[in-house]
Amino acid sequence: MKTSVCIIGGGPSGLMLSQLLHLKGIANIVLERQSREYVLSRIRAGVLEHGFAELMREAQCGERMDREGEIHDGFFIAHEGQLDRVDLHKHSGGNSVVVYGQTELTRDLYEGRDRMKGQVIHNAEDVQPHDLTSDKPYVTYRDGDEIIRIDCDFVIGADGFHGVSRKSIPKDKITEYEKVYPFGWLGVLSRTPPVSPELVYAKHERGFALCSLRSQVLSRYYIQVPLTDNVEDWSDDAFWAELKRRLPAELAAKLVTGPSIEKSIAPLRSFVAEPMRYGRLFLAGDAAHIVPPTGARGLNSAASDIYYLYHAMLQHYQQGDSTGLDGYSAKALARVWKAQRFSWWMTTMLHTFPEAISYDQKLQQTDLAYLLSSEKALGSLAENYVGLPF
Numbered sequence: 566m567k568t569s570v571c572i573i574g575g576g577p578s579g580l581m582l583s584q585l586l587h588l589k590g591i592a593n594i595v596l597e598r599q600s601r602e603y604v605l606s607r608i609r610a611g612v613l614e615h616g617f618a619e620l621m622r623e624a625q626c627g628e629r630m631d632r633e634g635e636i637h638d639g640f641f642i643a644h645e646g647q648l649d650r651v652d653l654h655k656h657s658g659g660n661s662v663v664v665y666g667q668t669e670l671t672r673d674l675y676e677g678r679d680r681m682k683g684q685v686i687h688n689a690e691d692v693q694p695h696d697l698t699s700d701k702p703y704v705t706y707r708d709g710d711e712i713i714r715i716d717c718d719f720v721i722g723a724d725g726f727h728g729v730s731r732k733s734i735p736k737d738k739i740t741e742y743e744k745v746y747p748f749g750w751l752g753v754l755s756r757t758p759p760v761s762p763e764l765v766y767a768k769h770e771r772g773f774a775l776c777s778l779r780s781q782v783l784s785r786y787y788i789q790v791p792l793t794d795n796v797e798d799w800s801d802d803a804f805w806a807e808l809k810r811r812l813p814a815e816l817a818a819k820l821v822t823g824p825s826i827e828k829s830i831a832p833l834r835s836f837v838a839e840p841m842r843y844g845r846l847f848l849a850g851d852a853a854h855i856v857p858p859t860g861a862r863g864l865n866s867a868a869s870d871i872y873y874l875y876h877a878m879l880q881h882y883q884q885g886d887s888t889g890l891d892g893y894s895a896k897a898l899a900r901v902w903k904a905q906r907f908s909w910w911m912t913t914m915l916h917t918f919p920e921a922i923s924y925d926q927k928l929q930q931t932d933l934a935y936l937l938s939s940e941k942a943l944g945s946l947a948e949n950y951v952g953l954p955f
């Protein structure tokens with residue numbers, strides 16, 4: 566087989582790029598290791614920044630998001646038994662975020678690909694990129710007993726943190742920066758009305774908690790747990806009881822509980838691989854960088870990579886100018902590191918660190934007190950949360 570761009574990974578990054586390139590007549594094939602059902606069963610991000618929503622519209626996949634997604638102008642921070650509202654709209658100069666689940670937007674992107682008869686190959690096994698430093702790279706994968714080869718101009722590694730793309734780069738050509746946090750998030754999805762119409766980020770000595778939502782009938786809650794905990798350790802009842810303990814009494818009293826539809830633990834990690842290019846391989850999204858979920862930057866950082874890559878590809882194919890591709894890694898990383906800084910800061914301010922000494926705890930309390938008392942600090946939080954410009 567032959568195509569212009571071979572995209573490894575059919576998550577939001579790969580599908581979005583595939584859709585955008587196809588709309589501009591640039592041939593591409595997506596190779597996804599899992600089935601579509603499996604990809605759509607993963608419950609992940611829920612908050613989209615303005616730039617991401619714009620990209621969904623440009624990909625002609627934004628209709629349902631615009632209809633069903635909720636615009637949120639603010640969120641709450643709970644601490645010491647009280648609730649403080651962060652007015653995103655006011656402090657960001659009129660911006661907001663869209664609450665719309667990653668599962669739903671991935672479904673919309675798949676439907677977009679189907680509508681345009683895009684090529685998305687599922688259950689592609691043993692995907693492997695080859696000859697990345699030549700001008701004739703190719704990718705192979707296995708379908709049953711058959712090895713299939715795709716010749717292309719460029720390979721996009723959009724295959725997430727555990728994918729094959731980043732691992733195909735020789736160790737001496739890439740630098741990895743990593744920070745692992747000593748806790749994870751236990752997440753529960755339940756068909757219950759959300760406890761608050763806007764998100765609540767709760768700082769509590771027993772550990773962080775987050776009240777989020779997918780709609781007014783579907784709630785998503787998280788609590789900080791030790792890395793040693795397993796999902797099986799947490800019955801629904803135990804989860805709800807612990808969540809209630811970490812919320813201000815007035816809010817806890819309003820919490821409607823119900824059976825969990827999904828329950829999983831995600832470890833928290835910060836990670837960046839530099840550069841995001843090796844020869845004709847370009848990394849995008851979680852394949853190149855991971856943030857702890859506090860601050861909802863993961864999916865949004867993936868979107869900015871796709872924005873830069875898409876425009877660089879257009880410049881290459883439409884004008885024969887490769888300066889955009891040459892500058893991709895540096896441009897993407899400049900924004901990626903700002904998302905890293907913000908996610909690390911939100912995580913550090915709101916979580917309970919097992920090794921923290923009393924001095925650290927005092928600084929953490931002061932960080933939050935300063936934030937809530939300073940218009941300028943709130944402005945900085947808001948501009949990062951709604952998304953820095955691409």
Ligand code: FAD
Nearest residue numbers: 574576577578598609610724725728831850851861863864
């Ligand atoms: P992915 O979504 O990981 O997609 C990569 C795709 O590549 C997958 O479909 C995978 O099956 C496929 N693949 C992997 N290896 C191969 C291979 N060898 N060959 C072919 N295909 C392959 N972000 C937030 O903003 N808020 C959150 O609440 C949040 N929660 C998260 C919870 C979890 C458990 C995880 C893992 C991430 C979470 N994130 C969250 C981050 C966010 O979901 C990611 O940033 C986002 O999914 C990145 O999209 P992506 O397309 O780059 O990677």
Ligand code: DHB
Nearest residue numbers: 610611777858859860861
């Ligand atoms: C969600 C996850 C986050 O990490 C976050 O900061 C906000 C919302 C969510 O899954 O809904």
